[in-house]
Amino acid sequence: MPDGAISFPMFGDFYINPTRYISIGGLKIHWYGVIICTGFILAVIYACKRADEFGLEADNILDAVIFGMPTAIIFGRIYYVVFYWDLYKDNLSEIVKVWHGGIAMYGVLLGAIITCVIYTRHKKISLLAFLDLIAIGFMIGQFIGRWGNFINREAHGYETEVLWRMGITENGVTKYYHPTFFYESLWNFVGFILIHLYSKKYRTFDGEIFLCYISWYGFGRMIIEGMRTDSLYLFNTGIRVSQLVAFLSFVIGGGILLYIKFKIRPDPDKMFVRRRSVAASSDAKKE
Numbered sequence: 001m002p003d004g005a006i007s008f009p010m011f012g013d014f015y016i017n018p019t020r021y022i023s024i025g026g027l028k029i030h031w032y033g034v035i036i037c038t039g040f041i042l043a044v045i046y047a048c049k050r051a052d053e054f055g056l057e058a059d060n061i062l063d064a065v066i067f068g069m070p071t072a073i074i075f076g077r078i079y080y081v082v083f084y085w086d087l088y089k090d091n092l093s094e095i096v097k098v099w100h101g102g103i104a105m106y107g108v109l110l111g112a113i114i115t116c117v118i119y120t121r122h123k124k125i126s127l128l129a130f131l132d133l134i135a136i137g138f139m140i141g142q143f144i145g146r147w148g149n150f151i152n153r154e155a156h157g158y159e160t161e162v163l164w165r166m167g168i169t170e171n172g173v174t175k176y177y178h179p180t181f182f183y184e185s186l187w188n189f190v191g192f193i194l195i196h197l198y199s200k201k202y203r204t205f206d207g208e209i210f211l212c213y214i215s216w217y218g219f220g221r222m223i224i225e226g227m228r229t230d231s232l233y234l235f236n237t238g239i240r241v242s243q244l245v246a247f248l249s250f251v252i253g254g255g256i257l258l259y260i261k262f263k264i265r266p267d268p269d270k271m272f273v274r275r276r277s278v279a280a281s282s283d284a285k286k287e
Contacts, residue, residue: 004170006153008179010163018151032148039144040069043137050136053199054129055273060119061133068115072108073098079107083232083241104232106245109138126272128207135213136195142217143188149181156180157227178227187220205266211257218249 005015021030044065048058080102081088081095088095112134120127149155153168157178165176195216199209225231225243232241260266268274 004153004168004174006150007167007169007174009165009167009176015169020151031151035148035151036141036145039141042144043134043140046140047133047137050133053273054133055271055276056125056130056133060123060125060130063123064115064119064130064134067119068112071115072111073103075111075114076103076105076108079104079110080232083234104242105142106242112138126206128205128210129272132199132203132206132209135210136192136199139188139192139195139213139217143185143192146181146185146188150179154181155184155228155230157183157224158229177229180224180227183224183227184220187224188217191216191220203271204268205260205270206272208257208261211253211260214249214253215257218246218251218253221246222250 005017007015018031020032021028044061047061051058051061077098084102116130116134117127120130156166157180159175160178161176162178164179166179167174167176195209195212198212203209222243225240225246231243233239234241234244
């Protein structure tokens with residue numbers, strides 16, 4: 001990863017050169033980690049505050065986080081290492097050094113879903129309602145977390161001369177790139193606002209918001225991934241893994257969403273939060 005100064009010509013003739021970490025008593029605290037952690041905390045707070053709207057409790061979110069966070073990191077790392085195996089096959093000790101970078105978003109999502117499946121079955125709560133809630137939280141984590149790529153001067157696109165290009169200057173030479181980290185951050189921010197508002201008034205079945213999320217994220221990532229220069233490829237096929245997964249997420253998620261919404265026309269009273277509310281009222285009357 002480059003260490004050069006960063007500039008955005010459309011904002012004038014100035015440069016910034018942020019350090020990747022600060023040292024406290026010999027301990028290196030990487031800004032990438034701080035940014036990711038900030039997004040994660042805000043996502044958890046959001047999910048806890050809205051848990052009751054999905055028939056859940058804040059404790060459900062906190063419990064899942066305790067088990068889900070390490071699982072998500074492990075799966076995110078495994079996903080990355082599998083498709084970048086050439087970088088690790090001769091130096092296996094690097095596999096565990098996640099602070100050197102290399103955690104794939106789709107692996108993180110897979111790890112989180114697996115945790116949710118196990119946790120919701122154990123607690124006997126709705127998996128789909130749970131996925132609905134954490135999907136919105138994921139978007140918070142993603143639009144904030146992408147700024148860690150900015151600090152690391154990574155996840156940018158190919159060279160360009162567009163007005164909003166990002167410059168990276170090394171050894172007196174400046175090259176301009178598509179700021180794809182910003183494209184994805186902005187896409188997820190807009191998605192968060194829209195899906196948040198939609199979930200407040202128009203949700204009619206459990207799993208709907210999760211489908212909205214994977215459709216929205218999939219479409220944006222499918223476009224943005226094509227601009228990046230650091231994509232994971234499907235072995236020697238020349239196919240970008242994230243672009244393929246994004247395409248499938250958009251098509252399959254969007255197709256299921258439209259089919260359920262307009263063909264099946266689900267009854268909102270069958271949502272987990274409504275059923276739980278009715279059950280609670282019945283129990284109260286019996287008492």
